[in-house]
Amino acid sequence: MDIFTPDVIAIIWSVVKALIILFGVVLVAAFLSFVERRMLALWQDRYGPNRAGPFGLLQLPADMIKMFFKEDWTPPFVDKLTFWLAPAIAMSGLLLSFAIVPIIPGWVASDLDVGLLFFFAMAGIAVYAVMFGGWSSNNKYALLGGIRATAQTVSYEVFMGLSLMGVVAITGSFNMTDIVNAQKGCWFVFPQILGFLTFAVAGIAVTHRSPFDAPEAEQDLAAGYHTEYSGLKWGMFFVGEYIGVVLISSLITVLFFGGWLPPFEVLSFIPPFFWFATKTAFFIMMFILIRAALPRPRYDQIMDFGWRICLPITLVNLVATAAIVLWLNQSAA
């Protein structure tokens, strides 16, 4: 009976850690649907959902019960394979990216050498959710939403990758844990302010959050690519969007704001999880505040902004960072 060798126990422990991270992320993402409505209401001087339970905290279970028991209708005119596949991709694509996000030292589901690239790969796969959702619905609004979403996501992913290359150049590694450890002296937001700004913009656009939510603009496209979805499948799109918000917030934290590191050495007695959670929560709140504050630009303005402003900025940022890194290395040697 020697099944539980140290190796096996280590494997089980890492699986358990990965599962805890997974369920934590899904729970936080689902809970955000309530938090977002309450925060939006607060900023717009109204109450928001405050009836179910204390402070409306039971709104989320109520919503979930409603969604589970709603008829999950597949319209007869849709393309069934892709119609059913799209919500699964929407939820799992960005959820898988959490495998590379280091929560605290040692708490990362997969400490890949190519960690950051894995996130780009998953973000690239996640595009298929809106594409297939829009196309399979066999409906012109859904198709238009899908086309908008695809063009927008592909365009913004181009410089989302470039905006992070400055961070990679300074660290000299794609590994997320290395990136956090390289920020011990100075958070990357200061030398990489342009990278941070463009990554934040691209992050909002890739998750189709307002003000970059032209793919699901109610006024001109009904609900865009998920017009034909109902019940649990729609819920998966919905939760998928919040997972994207949590993911981008945690990535901003890890890549630009030192992850689990405290802002000052004096404060290092506070556990690292507190810092990670606080910073991530702050950026989630910024996501919601941006939705409350900014109007939605026209679709061609979104594309123009991406290609003509953000892409050149990220290119200049990358070249300048690379030049400075080379120059410093040379003078050090």
Added chain:
Amino acid sequence: MGTALAFYFAAAIALIASVRVITNTNPVHALLYLVISLLAVAMIFFSLGAPFAATLEMIVYAGAIMVLFVFVVMILNLGSVIDDQERRWLSPRAWIGPTVLSLGLFVELIYTIKPTMETFIEITKVGPKEVGIALFGPYVLAVELASMLLLAAMVAAWHLGRDADKDDKGKKNA
């Protein structure tokens, strides 16, 4: 053992998916299988110790090129007419001949490169750094040529896609 198992599993998926790309009558479903096939190839790279090539395969092929393919097919709005046409073209009479012939070539290929039982997959880990050093060391000329080609393609695409009316208006106002 583990890596060999992962390799053969991913290879089997890649093969099945590639066959489905050809035999599927619906263009979007065929492209979906092509995406799966590319992901399986990325998995093969992973199992052989080339994580950088694997992620690039996913980002560039599955995440960008195939997205554009699906995008174009979506805009074309082909519908069920294409399905019927494909079904007619894919009659056994059309594919049996070439299949038998290429099967002969396949057997010959296996015979030529047939591994002995002592052949093992050798795993050398190739990370981003090694790839970068190779690209900008011995292969720098190829990289420069490829970048020039891409620049030409980009200029051409910009020329084709520019809004002529908008440009004229700008000139009048200026």
